[in-house]
Amino acid sequence: METLDKFDLAILTELQADARLTNAELASRVGLSAAPCWRRVRALEEAGFITGYHAEINRRKVGLGVLAFVRVDAERTNGAETKRLEEAIKKLPEVMACHYISGAGTFELQVVAQDLDAFSRFARQSLINLPNVKDLHTSFSLGEVKSGGALPLGHLVKPAG
Incomplete structure (x- = not known):
């Protein structure tokens, strides 16, 4: 599966909004019968889209x-050394996401903690002691505006014509 058609895009859009849809409900929403919808979902999973x-x-x-x-x-x-650091970061349940970044620094981590004291303990006992860590720079979220949103898929829609 190299390209996605309108049904595949509709399936991805619906599942991003609600992954608990039954196959029957999903099929109804995307305009397919149940069996072809199920086959498409399986194909999207096997191809790594889901x-x-x-x-x-x-x-x-x-x-x-x-x-x-x-x-x-x-x-x-x-x-x-970078691989050792990656593997150590992957083992920390407090780290929700880790990205290589450009500019200053090597990684950007998204970390959760119970409170500031718990974060401080985690930073001093775990993060700073990871292999190959030179320094940490932390910013705290003061409020979430948007998180966990669905991926935009509009760029995959082929223009009519």
């Missing part, structure tokens, strides 16, 4: 009131 399904949990409701963005500066940027 990588998983998950529940979105309110972090505050589970006691994680702090959201921090931490820029990690690495000591050295050779392949082996």
Whole structure:
């Protein structure tokens, strides 16, 4: 599966909005019968367009009131050292996301914690002690405007003609 048609795009759009749709409801919304819809969903999964399904949990409701963005500066940027740091970051459940970044720093982490004291302990006991870490720079979220949004798919729609 290299290209997506209007049904595939509709399936992706609907599943991003509500991954708990039954196949029958999904099929109805995208204008297919149940069996072809199911086959398309499976094909989208196998081709890697759909990588998983998950529940979105309110972090505050589970006691994680702090959201921090931490820029990690690495000591050295050779392949082996960077790989060690990557693997160590992947093991930290407090790190919700990790990205290589351009400009100053090596990684940008999205970190959750119960409160500022818990974040401080995590930063001093875990983050600064990761392999190859030179320095940390932290910014705290003062409020979420938008998070966990659906990916825009409009650029994949072929113009009529």
